[in-house]
Amino acid sequence: MAQTVFEPWNDPDAKPIIQFKNVTKRFGDFTAIDDLTIDIYEREFFALLGPSGCGKTTMMRMLAGFETPTDGTILLQGKDIAPISPNKRAVNMMFQSYALFPHLSVWENIAFGLKRDKMAKDQIAARVDEMLRLTRLEKFARRKPHQISGGQRQRVALARSLAKAPKLLLLDEPLGALDKKLRQDTQFELMDIQEKTGTTFVIVTHDQEEAMTVASRVAVMDHGKIIQVATPAEIYETPNSTYVADFIGDVNLIEGRAEQDGDKVRVAWAEGQPAIVGTTTRQFDKGQTCHFAIRPEKVAITATKPENIANAVKGKIHDIAYLGNISTYHVALPNGHMIKAQAANNRRLSRRSFTWEDDVWLSWTDTAGVLLER
Structure with a gap:
């Protein structure tokens, strides 16, 4: 049986769980969020991605109830959430610092919110045990936070946030304190837990790799505005601007004049x-300034000029970044322009074909890059 693709944003009948409608947030003269309208759907793992100060944490704090919009409305399941106090919202927030109680055991940390809500004792025990199983922490239930690792503390904070079965879980840089290897493992755990619980997750991160790994959709932000909202693949392959192309992954950006x-x-x-030849569905005026964006892995590097390919330029290898599985070659063209090309290292070092100062050809097809207006 074919698995149905999860794309509620393409379904005209799907009702969003969160709606930002013309939301603006000002702090004095500073506009943190600028007339923002966006829908987030149930069961989504939605990532807010952008540099520090772009407004992503402000959006999250408004959802949690720690800030109120200056203008516009935020709806949760069709209801304006502005009058609802933070502790009454079906929303939970997990902070970067985890904010665990050091004197309480893992079990008691997870149970804390349930006890405060006066849940029956046997129900609390059943719910905490379920959360321990979900986050694979059964063995650590009696330990205190300082007796477990950073990754385990992160899972305790997650279990505590999910214990009250919120409709929406907000994660503010949740993996910031973990080392790279643990972060990657934890990203897959987060996705697994999100899928099992069916909770809508909204994650704030400045780590593009993290957003691309975990999210169903990514919103790329800059100066309080959302520049593009799309699936990770669409953002990577068809960015709508040089800002998005440059923010996500590595890219060559070449500015020129268009003739269509x-x-x-x-x-x-x-x-x-020679002029660069590209394929596009956009319309460009003759002589209009345009930007050609191409990922380094789409640029082939060869010792001789390739035949029958739309684009080929000659240059000299200026620099090589060896990343184990791949190498990135920085190739200087005669006019001083630098283009990056990537090649997989499927041979041992002694058999490598290119080194510094080598003359090489770079080539790519007419559909390998994206033509952008801005």
């Missing part, structure tokens, strides 16, 4: 270099 013929655009970009 049907779906083909020739970009005049450097004296003495």
